[in-house]
Amino acid sequence: MEEPAMLTDRHILREAYPLLLDRFGPQHWWPGDTPDEILAGCVLSQNTRWERVVPVIDMLRESGLLSPASIAVKSISELTDHLYGSGTYRRKAEYLHGLAFYFTRRGWTGSNDSLAHIGTEKLRSELLLLRGIGPETADCILLYVLERPVFVIDAYTRRILERHGIDSTHRPYETLQAQFHDALGEDVRVFNEYHALLVRCGKEYCRPKPRCDGCPLEFMLGGNREPAH
DNA sequence: GACCAGGCACATC
DNA sequence: GATGTGCATGGT
Numbered sequence: 001m002e003e004p005a006m007l008t009d010r011h012i013l014r015e016a017y018p019l020l021l022d023r024f025g026p027q028h029w030w031p032g033d034t035p036d037e038i039l040a041g042c043v044l045s046q047n048t049r050w051e052r053v054v055p056v057i058d059m060l061r062e063s064g065l066l067s068p069a070s071i072a073v074k075s076i077s078e079l080t081d082h083l084y085g086s087g088t089y090r091r092k093a094e095y096l097h098g099l100a101f102y103f104t105r106r107g108w109t110g111s112n113d114s115l116a117h118i119g120t121e122k123l124r125s126e127l128l129l130l131r132g133i134g135p136e137t138a139d140c141i142l143l144y145v146l147e148r149p150v151f152v153i154d155a156y157t158r159r160i161l162e163r164h165g166i167d168s169t170h171r172p173y174e175t176l177q178a179q180f181h182d183a184l185g186e187d188v189r190v191f192n193e194y195h196a197l198l199v200r201c202g203k204e205y206c207r208p209k210p211r212c213d214g215c216p217l218e219f220m221l222g223g224n225r226e227p228a229h
Numbered sequence: 230g231a232c233c234a235g236g237c238a239c240a241t242c
Numbered sequence: 243g244a245t246g247t248g249c250a251t252g253g254t
Binding site: 087134 | 232233234235236237238
């Protein structure tokens with residue numbers, strides 16, 4: 001039987017990556033010098049522009065407050081004073097403190113080797129129990145701090161996929177994530193770069209308005225498409 | 230002034 | 243289960 005030239009979601013997710021990489025080049029994520037910085041950044045960047053997170057992390061570094069061990073021994077109110085400017089900072093002080101306490105209790109030493117003996121699923125389920133750590137933040141930590149093969153689904157990814165004909169039904173987080181895992185294999189380097197590229201594309205082209213003219217993913221709009229689920 | 234920004238918790242329907 | 247709202251605040 002003749003195979004129809006169908007573009008499945010799986011094909012599209014595979015084809016989009018090299019196109020984004022060609023257009024934008026490597027993004028060198030996560031922007032942070034150490035795993036401790038990235039960990040703090042994962043919480044501080046929740047619903048906040050990255051540019052506003054940078055000076056807060058700089059201040060934390062100057063205050064010697066980047067390591068989970070140093071954060072965990074502070075009171076939340078003390079920590080609050082150091083987070084002003086990062087948006088929802090009172091909440092983030094509570095969230096970061098809880099996360100630091102968890103990492104410390106788990107034996108974190110500043111290197112992902114220290115948690116290498118714990119399985120990814122176990123870590124994810126434990127992170128999700130922490131206050132203020134939802135699926136996106138948990139997966140950012142797993143991918144960018146602990147270098148586990150976990151794809152991060154964020155608002156940019158959803159907007160891009162929705163606008164280009166995938167995810168028209170707003171599928172659950174884990175469903176969408178599983179599609180990326182299925183399409184790409186479990187490759188930490190690819191997951192790292194792909195998510196960063198989607199953010200870049202979302203910022204520069206697939207903006208809320210106007211529509212995304214010149215987007216490198218325009219191919220997803222045309223051709224034969226397998227009907228969405 | 231409204232909307233948005235590398236979400237999440239909580240209340241309500 | 244889906245939807246709305248508060249959280250902080252500066253940029254567009």
